[in-house]
Amino acid sequence: MENGHALHIIDYLIIAFSLVISVAMGFRFAKKQSTTRNFFTAGGKIPAWAIGISIMATLISSVTFLAYPGEGYSSNWIRLVQGLMVPLVLVTIIWFVVPLFREVIQVSTYEYFEKRFGFFARLYTSLAFLLTHFTKMGTVFFLLSVALGEMIGLNATLILIILGVSIIILTITGGIEAVIWLDVIQGLLLMAGGLICLGILLFTPEGGPIAVWTVARENGHTGFGPFNWNFVNLTFWVMAINGIFYAFQKYGTDQTIVQRYLTAKTDKAAIKATLIGVLLSVPVWALFMFIGTALFSWYKITGNPLPPGSNPDAIFPWFILTQLPVGLTGLIISALLAAAISSLDSDMNSISAVAMDDYYKRIRPGTSEKHRLVVSKILVLLAGLGAMGIAMIYIWTDTEGVLETVFSLYAIFSGGIAGIFLLGIFSRRANKKGLTIGIIACIIFTAWALLTSMETGPEGKEKVVMDLGRFNFTHHNYMIGVYSHVVLLVTGYLASFLFPAEEPDDSLTFSGYLKRKKLLKYSNLVEKLK
Secondary structure, eight states, X not given: OOOOSSOOHHHHHHXXXXXHHHHHHHHHTGGGOOSHHHHHHGGGXXXXXXXXXXXXXXXXXXXXXXIHHHHHHHSOXXXXXXXXXXXXXXXXXXXXXXXXXXXXXXXXXXXXXXXXHOHHHHHXXXXXXXXXXXXXXXXXXXXXXXXXXXXXXXXXXXXXXHHHHHHHHHXXXXXXXXXXXXXXXXXXXXXXXXXXXXXHHHHSSTTHHHHHHHHHHHTTOSSSOOOSSXXXXXXXXXXXXXXXXXXXXXXXXXXXXXXXXXXXXXXXXXXXXXXXXXXXXXXHHHHHHHHHHHHHHHHHHHOOOOOTTOXXXXXXHHHHHHHSOTTHHHHHHHHHHHHHHHHHHHHHHHHHHHIIIIIXXXXXXXXXXXXXXXXXXXXXXXXXXXXXXXXXHHHHHTOOOHHHHHHHHHHHHTTTHHHHHHHHHHOSSOOHHHHHHHHHHHHHHHHHHHHTTOEESSTTOOEESSOOGGGSOOSOTHHHHHHHHHHHHHHHHXXXXXXXXXXXXXXXXXXXXXXHHHHHHHHHHHHHHX
């Protein structure tokens, strides 16, 4: 293997080709984007297997490709616990949540919340989505630009501009159909790249896989602990509880996932696609976390030099650049590009869908379909530019510990949305006024928890923003999001009893779903008896 730090011309050509293919995919489907329905839901005609791979590719971004190996290298697998909770939650809700959403919404997930609890609920949930995903997109752009900058030898800001413009063009021209089919290609490339790297890490050092495992285990880089029941530090239970609420929020309230339900031909196909996506995502998350574990052992066994500064997030890019042969380096970097593009193009399309359906159509209800399609594409452009702006802030402020930042921001800005979802689906007694009180309580709690736990100031002299002494929030910051869901759920439910009961539409609740299912079964039985 070559140990040079500069990419070969072949590697550059492979990377450039992968980027050109991505943009070309947008133009391939450009002629089909004649309505906003096609632009956002592909007319409901995508096969289940493609949607499933697309869901996986959307969930797997450069955060997975770079930061998961960084965590596996520096710690154990504790941050993988969140993803492991997803299948456990999903199998209990997906069989009725998917048909429900396909029945009651046109494009935006947050239409459901308006029908269940009124406009304020829609406004609150859609704004939470926009805030969370702008943050996420900026982080993905940041990770990718910095990593490629170090690998290729170009300025990270220049790379950010090139990539941002390319992804914006792809998303504007091809709509969700181009996004999904490109995700299929990129998802497969991502898995192939990860498996190739893991194979090299396991079988090239002396002693092979057994030595790699032994070194990792002896140095505490395996396992999911600590397992003590402690919410102050990062423990298994912190990540497990966080993962449960993450699953409810992601698959019950996140536009990037719920929008995929609408692209399927039937309810059954949408359910199948969702299960495929999750059953692929969990192994891929595990794959990249274990790549980090294997990286730790590989460098321990071989004694090869680490990158200057030894930032864990930089270990995997350094390995790719210095240890892989010509051609394979370009292929793996292309997989890194694929991981980011498949997440970013989905986010841009979904943000545009929410902005159009929840805001623009309400502000200008009489506009033509052609006008709305043009505005939808402009909204994609604005979403992309906004995310690039966030990434530039990250680059200029030299952000470190990216994975922890992503999890923390997700927990902080989740805003009790899973609590609203659970109230709407499972409680017939919860009502609009009770939910409003729950949201206010959630906002007050989140503000208190943030201000009394967030530290600021120079290193070694950090102080919390608002010091209330023993009344400060002292649990791990991942728990802020969890508690916000619980506060909203409990407060919103109890406060609903202060106001007259409002009978919800049966199509909006789980009990209504069961009632309709029972009636359908009865009517089918009657038909058979006839």
